[in-house]
Amino acid sequence: MALEMTNSIPVALMTHIDGYVYPNEQHLLWSVLIVVYPYVTGLVAGAFIMASLVRVFNVRELEPVYRLSLLTSFAFLLVAPLPLLFHLGHPERSLQVMITPHLSSPMAMFGFVYTWYIMAVLLLELWFDYRKDFVEWSKTETGIKGVIYRLFTVGVNDLSERSLRLDARLAKGITIIGIPSAFLLHGYVGFIFGSIKANPWWGNVLMPIIFIFSAIVSGIALCVFVYMTMCWIRRVAADDHCLDAMGKFLFYALVVDFAIEVLDWVHRLYEAEESVHVLKQLASGKLFYTLLVVQVCLGTLVPFLLLGATQLFQKAIAMAVRRRIYFTSALLIMVGVLAMRWNVVIGGQLFSKSLRGFTTYKMELGGQEGWLVSLLLMLLPFVILWVCVKLFLPARPALAENAAAASAVVSRV
Amino acid sequence: MRTHFTRRNALHGLMGALGGVFTLSAARAAKAAVQKVFVSTQAPKGYDPTQHKWLMALDIEQCIGCGLCVEACKTENHVPKGSSYFRTWIERYIIKRPRPGSSEARGETLVDSPNGGMDGFPPALVPREEILKSFFVPKLCNLCAHSPCVQACPVGATFDTPDGVVLVDPNYCIGCGFCIQACPYGCRFMNPETKTAEKCTLCYHRITRGLKPACVEVCPTEARIFGDLKNPVADDPIQKFIEKNKLQSLKPHLGTEPRVMYAGMDKEVR
Amino acid sequence: MPYRKMPPQVLRLVLLTVGVVVCYLLAKGILTPQSFDEYGHYRGSALQEVASQTPVYAGQQACAECHAKALEVVAKFEHKTVSCESCHGVNQPHIENPDVKTTRLTDSHCVRCHERNPARPGWLKQVASKEHYHGQRCAECHTPHQPNEI
Numbered sequence: 158m159a160l161e162m163t164n165s166i167p168v169a170l171m172t173h174i175d176g177y178v179y180p181n182e183q184h185l186l187w188s189v190l191i192v193v194y195p196y197v198t199g200l201v202a203g204a205f206i207m208a209s210l211v212r213v214f215n216v217r218e219l220e221p222v223y224r225l226s227l228l229t230s231f232a233f234l235l236v237a238p239l240p241l242l243f244h245l246g247h248p249e250r251s252l253q254v255m256i257t258p259h260l261s262s263p264m265a266m267f268g269f270v271y272t273w274y275i276m277a278v279l280l281l282e283l284w285f286d287y288r289k290d291f292v293e294w295s296k297t298e299t300g301i302k303g304v305i306y307r308l309f310t311v312g313v314n315d316l317s318e319r320s321l322r323l324d325a326r327l328a329k330g331i332t333i334i335g336i337p338s339a340f341l342l343h344g345y346v347g348f349i350f351g352s353i354k355a356n357p358w359w360g361n362v363l364m365p366i367i368f369i370f371s372a373i374v375s376g377i378a379l380c381v382f383v384y385m386t387m388c389w390i391r392r393v394a395a396d397d398h399c400l401d402a403m404g405k406f407l408f409y410a411l412v413v414d415f416a417i418e419v420l421d422w423v424h425r426l427y428e429a430e431e432s433v434h435v436l437k438q439l440a441s442g443k444l445f446y447t448l449l450v451v452q453v454c455l456g457t458l459v460p461f462l463l464l465g466a467t468q469l470f471q472k473a474i475a476m477a478v479r480r481r482i483y484f485t486s487a488l489l490i491m492v493g494v495l496a497m498r499w500n501v502v503i504g505g506q507l508f509s510k511s512l513r514g515f516t517t518y519k520m521e522l523g524g525q526e527g528w529l530v531s532l533l534l535m536l537l538p539f540v541i542l543w544v545c546v547k548l549f550l551p552a553r554p555a556l557a558e559n560a561a562a563a564s565a566v567v568s569r570v
Numbered sequence: 571m572r573t574h575f576t577r578r579n580a581l582h583g584l585m586g587a588l589g590g591v592f593t594l595s596a597a598r599a600a601k602a603a604v605q606k607v608f609v610s611t612q613a614p615k616g617y618d619p620t621q622h623k624w625l626m627a628l629d630i631e632q633c634i635g636c637g638l639c640v641e642a643c644k645t646e647n648h649v650p651k652g653s654s655y656f657r658t659w660i661e662r663y664i665i666k667r668p669r670p671g672s673s674e675a676r677g678e679t680l681v682d683s684p685n686g687g688m689d690g691f692p693p694a695l696v697p698r699e700e701i702l703k704s705f706f707v708p709k710l711c712n713l714c715a716h717s718p719c720v721q722a723c724p725v726g727a728t729f730d731t732p733d734g735v736v737l738v739d740p741n742y743c744i745g746c747g748f749c750i751q752a753c754p755y756g757c758r759f760m761n762p763e764t765k766t767a768e769k770c771t772l773c774y775h776r777i778t779r780g781l782k783p784a785c786v787e788v789c790p791t792e793a794r795i796f797g798d799l800k801n802p803v804a805d806d807p808i809q810k811f812i813e814k815n816k817l818q819s820l821k822p823h824l825g826t827e828p829r830v831m832y833a834g835m836d837k838e839v840r
Numbered sequence: 841m842p843y844r845k846m847p848p849q850v851l852r853l854v855l856l857t858v859g860v861v862v863c864y865l866l867a868k869g870i871l872t873p874q875s876f877d878e879y880g881h882y883r884g885s886a887l888q889e890v891a892s893q894t895p896v897y898a899g900q901q902a903c904a905e906c907h908a909k910a911l912e913v914v915a916k917f918e919h920k921t922v923s924c925e926s927c928h929g930v931n932q933p934h935i936e937n938p939d940v941k942t943t944r945l946t947d948s949h950c951v952r953c954h955e956r957n958p959a960r961p962g963w964l965k966q967v968a969s970k971e972h973y974h975g976q977r978c979a980e981c982h983t984p985h986q987p988n989e990i
Contacts, residue, residue: 649892694959705961739889775890788923790923
């Protein structure tokens with residue numbers, strides 16, 4: 158039993174060790190905050206990919222949810238650096254990552270990829286899509302809202318045909334750049350783990366790919382959840398074609414994600430390297446509930462069956478039932494992907510690099526890296542999203558207008 | 571914009587240029603002074619890191635598991651007292667005899683390191699008759715030539731010195747812990763007081779003054795061998811060690827090129 | 841392509857981008873520590889800072905200045921590889937003020953290395969301390985500096 162001071166809150170940590178772990182490995186270093194971070198950036202990337210389906214691949218059915226997905230992506234992106242700042246030993250030195258980045262380190266990419274993504278991709282795409290509305294709203298709204306809208310016009314008030322066409326073309330171009338940027342934003346996180354050859358649970362080639370695909374799955378699920386919740390709050394009927402389209406893409410993304418994760422496991426078990434014994438014990442022991450029950454069964458297999466049923470038997474299943482299936486699957490998938498992040502980050506630290514033993518993760522309730530902080534960090538994006546929706550997604554009439562305008566613009570491109 | 575080319579303007583320009591030249595050369599001179607000589611009042615003067623290449627080697631046959639090295643390291647480097655902060659530690663390996671009837675060559679291997687071995691080792695729970703082989707293995711930073719920890723640091727706070735040591739800059743480290751995850755040997759930890767990464771420094775503050783690392787100093791059996799590959803002394807222990815023994819290093823398949831070498835190591839040591 | 845006036849959106853965005861990049865480069869120039877990149881991608885002055893830590897253990901050479909005779913004796917017998925500070929503890933306070941005594945030695949010092957343990961190599965003389973003596977101190981029979989002679 159070791160008494161330790163964690164950020165001036167005395168916490169008695171009883172670490173239960175099975176077998177042998179290196180003495181320095183007894184306490185976990187990367188806590189639940191490092192689980193929240195990839196989860197949040199994954200949602201950012203996934204929501205953006207869904208929005209890009211509208212602009213780049215002209216999936217018309219998804220238009221009602223286009224702006225909402227972009228705003229969701231934005232709200233989560235604002236929160237993304239916070240778990241990292243809370244976790245650093247010296248957050249006041251965090252700028253060093255951008256001032257003297259060590260280019261051999263994937264972590265050094267964070268500052269640049271994040272800045273590029275928020276400025277050159279997300280904000281620009283939002284701006285081009287909203288520019289016409291900003292100009293119009295800045296003329297009609299007063300008070301704080303009016304000031305905000307005027308600020309966002311950046312002084313450009315040209316609303317001519319040519320100008321709007323240029324907006325659409327530039328926005329499409331940005332979305333095309335945005336897709337690989339979203340992959341980079343979340344893929345580098347996967348590479349952070351995939352590059353650690355010291356840890357056999359993390360260091361393999363499939364890690365960035367698995368992260369990207371589970372991000373896409375969770376992002377689409379998040380959009381389903383947010384869209385249906387918003388429609389329920391506003392007492393508006395959700396667009397059924399839109400929901401069916403989202404369900405379809407969610408299913409396909411889930412199939413690919415599941416296939417890649419199965420491939421990872423088959424490969425590990427087949428090649429049976431030195432670490433396979435301790436990893437099998439890890440998966441069936443310490444990670445039994447979070448991996449086998451939550452991530453695989455509840456988070457992947459159940460939604461796979463439910464969504465598969467809606468795809469195969471769409472005509473036979475009533476819309477009301479399909480809606481419930483989409484909502485439930487979305488929730489299960491979001492929980493499942495969070496569990497996947499937990500299994501990777503926490504799971505990778507639960508076993509020793511000597512491959513001879515296990516330690517335990519004692520999560521605190523309060524404190525800088527505890528339950529409460531993580532919960533708050535995961536709720537904060539929804540609060541920001543609520544503010545964004547209030548400012549940028551006015552209720553019913555404008556919604557229909559925006560959908561019509563968006564489709565008109567898209568069709569012109 | 572039009573500038574009148576007057577004498578005043580010309581004079582101002584000339585003064586500015588001269589001032590710039592003088593400041594530049596002063597800055598360059600200061601930088602050179604810092605570069606060649608250790609300026610800090612306490613640092614050893616005249617030590618040139620490019621003229622040395624330090625190495626530690628370990629003789630497992632000689633290690634008796636007394637733990638004096640672990641204690642000395644903690645004392646010398648003011649390492650936090652808890653049981654999960656070690657710059658160096660000792661592991662005890664107990665390889666049991668195979669179960670009667672099984673056709674295995676050796677039985678299971680048990681490893682332990684109570685408090686890093688700092689207070690010695692209590693008697694094993696395995697009865698004497700069941701022990702086939704047992705030995706102690708000291709562990710420390712492996713002084714990798716291709717350190718994964720240095721590769722992983724996002725800001726350049728941990729680095730390879732020109733004289734073969736891997737150090738952490740505690741005033742620059744942001745405490746992200748990536749280097750700790752990247753080290754395959756478990757030799758790094760997060761110091762709970764400074765909130766920066768910490769590891770064996772090969773007692774850099776001692777070796778630059780001609781002293782030996784604290785663990786080498788107190789080791790009673792010469793299990794830890796230390797030397798300068800660029801300046802071998804008469805009867806250099808490292809040279810003798812290399813001549814006499816077949817040598818192994820830890821986890822060579824990972825490509826970290828650990829320079830610390832072990833003599834008498836068993837295949838069970840990871 | 842005939843010259844066209846740059847559309848206002850693009851112009852503003854280009855200006856903003858240039859502004860951001862310039863700010864970043866300025867910040868990088870100002871905030872990078874002076875000794876960075878001296879020897880490699882790190883602060884060169886870190887080497888001096890690490891090296892300027894004060895040593896705690898004095899080292900065997902320091903003892904030789906006053907206790908050369910004792911060291912000569914030790915060097916002839918089995919404990920020649922054992923440094924003074926292994927048993928006598930940190931000597932720095934004693935060196936600064938010889939009136940300050942070093943650690944008082946007890947049986948635990950001997951037992952720490954010589955207690956029988958199957959993991960210890962065969963060349964080391966080991967005893968099961970509980971069987972070896974009954975209530976006597978090690979020093980009653982053994983001289984640590986000349987362990988052979990009883």
